[in-house]
Amino acid sequence: MKTLLVCVGSFYSHRYEKFKHYISPLGISSISAYLKANGMDCYLIDMKLLSGWKEFGEKVLAISPDVVGLSLMTSEMGNTAGVINFIKKIRPKARIIVGGPHVTVLPKETVSMSGVDVGVIGEGEVTFLDLLRCFEKNGKLNFVNGIVFKLKDKIVFTKARQYIRNLDKLPFVDRNIIGSEGWYSKAYGLFFPMRYPFANVIVSRGCPGRCTMCQPTLDLIFGRPARFRSPENVVGEIRELIEKYKIKSIIFWDDTLTANVKWLEKFSNLLIRKKINIDWWCYSRVNNINDDILEIMKRSGCKMICFGVESGCQRILNEVMRKGTTVKQNIKAVSLCRKHGILVNANVMIGSPTETLKEVKMTDALLKITKPDIVWASVTSPLPGTYLEEDARKKGLIITKKWGDFTRGQIGKTKLKLKISLDEMVKYQTRWHQTRFKPIYIFRKYYLVACLRLFLCHIKQFHFERIFLDFLVGPIIEFGRRIYWRYYFRFKTRLHKSGVFVDESEEIVVQGEIKKFEFPAEFYRD
Numbered sequence: 001m002k003t004l005l006v007c008v009g010s011f012y013s014h015r016y017e018k019f020k021h022y023i024s025p026l027g028i029s030s031i032s033a034y035l036k037a038n039g040m041d042c043y044l045i046d047m048k049l050l051s052g053w054k055e056f057g058e059k060v061l062a063i064s065p066d067v068v069g070l071s072l073m074t075s076e077m078g079n080t081a082g083v084i085n086f087i088k089k090i091r092p093k094a095r096i097i098v099g100g101p102h103v104t105v106l107p108k109e110t111v112s113m114s115g116v117d118v119g120v121i122g123e124g125e126v127t128f129l130d131l132l133r134c135f136e137k138n139g140k141l142n143f144v145n146g147i148v149f150k151l152k153d154k155i156v157f158t159k160a161r162q163y164i165r166n167l168d169k170l171p172f173v174d175r176n177i178i179g180s181e182g183w184y185s186k187a188y189g190l191f192f193p194m195r196y197p198f199a200n201v202i203v204s205r206g207c208p209g210r211c212t213m214c215q216p217t218l219d220l221i222f223g224r225p226a227r228f229r230s231p232e233n234v235v236g237e238i239r240e241l242i243e244k245y246k247i248k249s250i251i252f253w254d255d256t257l258t259a260n261v262k263w264l265e266k267f268s269n270l271l272i273r274k275k276i277n278i279d280w281w282c283y284s285r286v287n288n289i290n291d292d293i294l295e296i297m298k299r300s301g302c303k304m305i306c307f308g309v310e311s312g313c314q315r316i317l318n319e320v321m322r323k324g325t326t327v328k329q330n331i332k333a334v335s336l337c338r339k340h341g342i343l344v345n346a347n348v349m350i351g352s353p354t355e356t357l358k359e360v361k362m363t364d365a366l367l368k369i370t371k372p373d374i375v376w377a378s379v380t381s382p383l384p385g386t387y388l389e390e391d392a393r394k395k396g397l398i399i400t401k402k403w404g405d406f407t408r409g410q411i412g413k414t415k416l417k418l419k420i421s422l423d424e425m426v427k428y429q430t431r432w433h434q435t436r437f438k439p440i441y442i443f444r445k446y447y448l449v450a451c452l453r454l455f456l457c458h459i460k461q462f463h464f465e466r467i468f469l470d471f472l473v474g475p476i477i478e479f480g481r482r483i484y485w486r487y488y489f490r491f492k493t494r495l496h497k498s499g500v501f502v503d504e505s506e507e508i509v510v511q512g513e514i515k516k517f518e519f520p521a522e523f524y525r526d
Contacts (some may be wrong), residue, residue, distance in 0.1 A: 001136055003034050004065035007046040008076045008083055011056070026177060026202045026253055027100065027124070028071040032174035036126040040132055044177050047083075057090055065094055067135065069120075069128060072100040072110065074383055084115040097131060099124045104221050105147040105385030110154050119148040122221055125170060128159055163223040167205065168233045172240060175199075195279050195439070198249035199241050201206075203227045203267075207255035209285060211308075212322050213349075213380065214386035218255065220385065226259050231267035238271075238278060247304075250280040256281035262295055279303045281345075286333035287325050294340045304343035304373070307333055311349060312366030313359040322354045322387070327366065334370040347370035350429050353392050358422045367432060370509055377432035379425070382415055393414055409421040424450035 007025040025046055035042040043063050050056050055211040060068075068087055072080055076162040080497075083097055099120035103110045111119040118141065127146040134144050141149050146161030164170065175240050187465055206226035207218050219475035260263055271278070281304035297305075309330045310321055336345045348363055367375060392398050397417045418425070 002062050002065045003042045003067045005044045005069045007071045008080055009048040011050050023200050026173050029173040031124045031128050033171040037171045038129055045173055046177050052295045060090055069097045072098055072102040074102045088115050098398045105217055111148050134174055141513050167227055167229040172237045195248035197247050199247045200253045201249040202253045204254045208259050208323055217385045228260055228263050231270045235270055250278055252282040256285055258284040258288035265296055268296040271300040286329045298340045298342055302342055304345055306345040308347045309348050312363035316352055316355055316359055321437050332372055344372040345374040347376050349380045351399050351418055351425050353416055355426055355460050375432045379431045
């Protein structure tokens, strides 16, 4: 029995897109590795690596699968029906199994789609293997735990499956993705401060956070508490990546790598002791770090930490996001990273329910003060099944019905009724995104190398118009913006045009020096 696993996404049809970075879909890759380790004939396709429907159809026909598994994210649900219909036309007898976050949150709605046979709820490795064995024996689906399926006019849920407690029992993820040859060496982007080639790795499942934009969805998928692979197991995978693919950098794709500080300390010390020369960066909460752990992380090769800063307004952090962090902790986290020479990628959100322009300006002020190396500004997305979506729906704030609108990185794509105008949201989101040259970044070694790589990519692909846009027009526009905003928005003793007065101050460490900044009183309102 042949099995094809497909990561649903948009095709990279333009030749320039072929030179963009590629992030391996670790979830479905783990399922593929598990199936192969248990003797199944399995193939893996990521639609982002293909040029269009013709190439996709050729791959499917060449494999001629009996079972097709689709990994579904909410933002890709707009493409899913078309993918299923396409597969059914060329392989009408193939069974369609769907899994992923969207299925776990909305199992009944997803399995009701035309062409879908079975939905996998939660972790997919063991469940998918049991399904294939059930198909081989013509068994009854009722005895397979962790699935939902259609039986005549009814939707049937089977017994919930237990989570995999020992993640070390799983094989390393399958990186033999059809069409991925050579993708490790491709540029990640203009300002990505890592050595190439690079790969992404995940070492844990679950997150201790209770943030409204993620929970309880993460708990439904991965359960609680968060589970970690052993440091020795992770180091083993890194060694394999270095030996097999000549990897020089690792992106840890975990929700919160720093959730278990003791684990992280042991892992970092193991990298140091084994003399593994690798650059790496990770995601973290701002309240999970301290001087001691940052010092060890730095020595083990940590180059950058991506923090969920989210907002510069404590009310938004407390009431809307229930983040469990404070603005003061945001400031301190950036300060500590600067002290230890670790770059900071600040994730912020705009367009949260009830967020006002005054509160958006507080986030803007926070970024001006902390000066993170990279800023990623996302539009707040009330993803199905989250507390944020539940609260927004009860208040009648959700205005979109298109799954494709739930892509967080889109400029000005709001899903909610907001108190700020679309123009204001676009202005601040584009301002926060660090996608062009800025004087503060140009002369940093990592960014110079990244820019050189992008320049060479453009030359190789004969995309001289991209050189013109990225290396000439972009810097000129950014320089003009900086001059404009210098006179429009100054943060001294008050936030101009917002009426927020300063009555407290804070001393923080910036690049080894003590500097004194003044903050509005709202920054301290816990």
